[in-house]
Amino acid sequence: MASFNHITVLLNEAVAGLNVQPTGTYVDGTLGGGGHSSKILGQLTTGHLYSFDQDETAIEYNQEHLKDALAAGKLTLVDDNFRNLQAALQARGVTHVDGVLYDLGVSSPQFDDAQRGFSYKLDAPLDMRMNQEQELSAMTVVNEWPYERLVKILYRYGEERFAKQIARKIEQRRAHQPIRTTFELVDVIKEAIPAAARRHGGHPAKKSFQAIRIAVNDELGALEESLEQAFSLLNVGGRISVITFQSLEDRLVKTMFREKSSLDADIPQGLPVIPSGMTPDFKLINKKPILPSEQELANNHRAHSAKLRIIEKIK
Known part of the structure; x- marks a missing residue:
């Protein structure tokens, strides 16, 4: 079995951003070395986590690494691209979730192999x-x-x-x-x-x-498709946490989050007052991206370009 020498970036911040409910249903769209998945699982009691990865090496590694959660029935590993989020979850009887996490880009083991x-x-x-x-x-x-x-x-x-x-x-x-x-x-x-x-x-x-x-x-195409599905899967109060590592990904996430959390596109120009009921379905948890701490940057050079954005469904 391949080893997975991977330091998870923005681990605490990204999972805290999900506001995990112990009985909730969550998705880790990018399982990788299992860092975020482990952290989410540690906060679940009767809740369940679905962790996606299209890389067979990551699935194999976590079958051992997260075997206790698998045995306890708290975790399902999904060997699939996160662009197939909705279909893969529906095939497992899941139509709504309370949070989705993405840690984009290439994992350290993929780079290092x-x-x-x-x-x-x-x-x-x-x-x-x-x-x-x-x-x-x-x-x-x-x-x-x-x-x-x-x-x-x-x-x-x-x-x-x-x-x-x-x-x-x-x-x-x-x-x-x-x-x-x-x-x-x-x-x-x-x-x-x-x-x-x-x-x-x-x-x-x-x-x-x-x-x-x-x-x-097709990383940007997959991300856009997956985020659209994640928006529609979220329960009210559910959140999406996305960690990006380059400007193109961050721009896409920022744009899609802004579109979902603003009414600019829907409100006729010149209205003196926004009618009640006309509020966005989502709100941004952080207007500016959350960046790694000085300590994390010192400990992990691959954290340098990381940015975290979080959005919540409010109605």
Whole structure:
């Protein structure tokens, strides 16, 4: 069984944000190393937790790690992408929940296992699949997607200003031989970025690797679909806690939360008074994102870009 060396980010803050009721029904959309799940389970008496992960390694690890909760009937592990939240819960007889937690991005074990191909610091076959059963991998994206599509994902998902140069260099290199490993791709990216630009702003391949990973796993599409389902699954008083690690995810969550908690879209302009009954169905628990403490940042360098947003259903 794989080990899961993973320090859970914003553990106490994210679970506190759910305002866990001991008899409630909760969802951990991103099981990973089981940190958030363990914390939620510790607060349940007759309640139940459904923990999702599309990564078979995470499911296998937690079958042992959380075996007491499984044996007690307090936990159900769901081997599925959280974009299938509603269908997977309905298949288990669940139509409403009291809270959903998301800890987005790639877990430390996925990054640290060289063979998964997520890291530009470890040489491995180009893969980047969170669900290892799916067909689309980074190898396909890099070697088969056309120039225009590569430019689009590098700009959109990596916010990479040298997207065109990188896509063109990938196109030139793969015309001679396939780009098969992470280090081969890193070399191509370094060649494409001007030397002066490479001296600033961290590793030159960081943005491109993020972009390709998001494309391979359709991370933003999955998040948007899942959040829409979570909104409709919530009981009144139920909450959603979302931890993001990059600006695109945070922007999406911030926008969707703002839409749900404001009436701007629904109220005719020029009304002197908002009619009673016309209030949003949701309220923001924190207007500004909750950030890791100085102590957490010192203990876990992967917490640096984390942001937590929380919303509650109020009617």
